[in-house]
Amino acid sequence: MEEIxxxxxxxxxxxxxxxxxxxxxxxxxxxxNEAAILDKWLKQNYHxxxxxxxxxxxMRLNPAKLVEGxxxxxxxxxxxxxxxxxxSGAPIISKYAYGRDYHFVVKEKVYQLLNFIKHENRETExxxxxxxxxxxxxxxxxRAGTGWIGKNTCLIVDKKGSFHFLAELVLNIELNYDSPxxxxxxxxxxxxxxxxxxxxxxPYVLNAMKCISYLTIEHRDALPDTxxxxxxxxxxxxICQDVCPHNIRFAKENxxxxxxxPAELLNKTAIEWQNLSEENFQKLFRHSAVKRTKYSGLKxxxxxxx
Numbered sequence: 001m002e003e004i005x006x007x008x009x010x011x012x013x014x015x016x017x018x019x020x021x022x023x024x025x026x027x028x029x030x031x032x033n034e035a036a037i038l039d040k041w042l043k044q045n046y047h048x049x050x051x052x053x054x055x056x057x058x059m060r061l062n063p064a065k066l067v068e069g070x071x072x073x074x075x076x077x078x079x080x081x082x083x084x085x086x087x088s089g090a091p092i093i094s095k096y097a098y099g100r101d102y103h104f105v106v107k108e109k110v111y112q113l114l115n116f117i118k119h120e121n122r123e124t125e126x127x128x129x130x131x132x133x134x135x136x137x138x139x140x141x142x143r144a145g146t147g148w149i150g151k152n153t154c155l156i157v158d159k160k161g162s163f164h165f166l167a168e169l170v171l172n173i174e175l176n177y178d179s180p181x182x183x184x185x186x187x188x189x190x191x192x193x194x195x196x197x198x199x200x201x202x203p204y205v206l207n208a209m210k211c212i213s214y215l216t217i218e219h220r221d222a223l224p225d226t227x228x229x230x231x232x233x234x235x236x237x238x239i240c241q242d243v244c245p246h247n248i249r250f251a252k253e254n255x256x257x258x259x260x261x262p263a264e265l266l267n268k269t270a271i272e273w274q275n276l277s278e279e280n281f282q283k284l285f286r287h288s289a290v291k292r293t294k295y296s297g298l299k300x301x302x303x304x305x306x
Contacts, residue, residue: 007120008176014116015076018109019256021164022077022157024144024178028070028170031061034139041205048209049219056134063135067127067170072177074169075137075144076113077155078106080259081163081251090270091305094213094236095163097289098261102165104287105258106130110167117171126171137166145178151203152191152240158184161251162241184246191240196231200240212237216301217293223304234273234301235290273302 008025015023038060047053059065063073080102082095096102110128118124129135138155142148147157147164154162158181185203192200199211208214213236215223231239241247264284281295290298 004174005176007117007173010120011074011113011117011175015074015113018112019078020076020109021079021160022075022146024075024141024146025175026073026075026140026144027177028063028073031136031139034136035061038136044207046201046205046207046209048207048214050208050214052134060134060136063140063168063170066129066133066135067125067172069125069172070170071173072171072175073140073144074113074171074175075141075146076110076167076169077141077146077157077160077164078102078109078167078256079160079164079252079254080256081161081247081254082259082261083253084261084266086266087269090268091234091273091302092232093234093265093290094238096165097235098265099256099259100287101289101291102259103130103132103289105256106165106167107132110169114169117169117173121173124171124173126169126173128167128169130165130167135168135170137168140168141166142180145181148181148183148185149204150183150191150244150246151185151189152195152200152244153204153206154241154244156184156244156246159246159250161247161249162244163238163247163251163254188245190243190245194243195240196229212239216297220297223300228304230301230305232305234298234305235293276302 012023042054064070080096082098107130114128138149141155147155150156155166156162157164197210197212199207201207212230212233216233216235278295285291
C-alpha cells in the first residue's frame with residue numbers, strides 16, 4: 001500500500017536526520033536459520049562466561065515475544081569511528097568507548113525516532129533496544145538490509161564499514177520491507193589472519209574465550225593462559241575491524257560530539273596508565289562504557305598488557 005511505503009520512507013528520512021548511517025526494515029518472524037547457528041555456538045561453549053546467552057531462547061529468536069502484536073523490526077546503525085590515536089606505546093582502549101556511553105547517546109535518538117513514528121501513525125506501539133534486550137541485533141540488521149555479517153562476526157554497513165552501534169525498534173505496524181544485502185567479504189580473510197588471539201576459529205564463528213574484547217570486558221576472573229596476550233589492549237579490541245578493507249576504504253570520522261575522546265584519555269602515557277588510581281578511573285570514565293569492566297578489571301588488564 002502507498003500509505004505504508006510513505007510511512008517507511010518518512011521513518012528512514014527521520015533516522016538519517018537524527019544521524020543514523022543506515023536504516024532498514026524487516027518482517028517479524030521466527031529466526032529459524034539463526035536458531036540452528038545459535039544452538040551450535042552455545043553447544044560448543046563459544047559464549048564462554050556469557051551464560052545469559054543460554055536464557056530466553058525464544059525471545060532472542062522471535063521479537064514477537066518482546067512486543068505484543070509485533071510486525072516489524074526497524075534496524076539502525078550509528079557510526080562511532082574515530083581516527084584519533086592514543087599516545088604511542090600506551091595501552092589501547094577500543095574506539096567505541098572513547099566518549100560517552102553509547103547506550104545513552106544512541107538510545108535517546110532511537111526514542112526520538114519512535115516518538116516520530118507514533119506521531120505519524122497514532123496506532124503505533126513498540127519498544128526501542130540498544131544492546132539492552134535478548135534480540136539478535138546483527139541477524140535482524142542483515143535481514144533488514146542494514147548490512148551483512150562479516151567473517152569477523154561484525155555487522156558491515158555497505159560503503160560505510162563496521163564501526164557502528166546497532167539499535168532496533170520492534171513495532172506493531174506493517175512497513176515496506178527491505179531485502180538482505182549479499183555479503184561482500186569475498187575470499188578475504190584479513191580479520192581471521194590478523195586476530196592475535198585466534199578467536200575467529202573459522203569464518204563467521206567467534207570463540208569468546210579467546211577474544212580480547214570478551215576477556216578485557218566481560219571476563220571477571222583471572223585471565224586464562226590463552227588470554228594473556230592482549231596485544232596492548234585493556235578494554236575491547238578493534239584489530240579485526242582495523243584490518244578490514246571495508247573500513248580501510250570507507251570508514252569516516254563520526255559526527256557525534258558526545259563520542260569525542262577527552263584529551264586526558266588520548267594523552268595518557270603508559271606510565272600514567274600503570275599508575276591509574278581508582279579516583280582518576282571514576283573521574284575519567286564517569287560517563288563511559290569503560291565502567292563496565294570496573295577499576296579492578298581495568299587494572300588487571302593494564303598489568304597484563306604491560
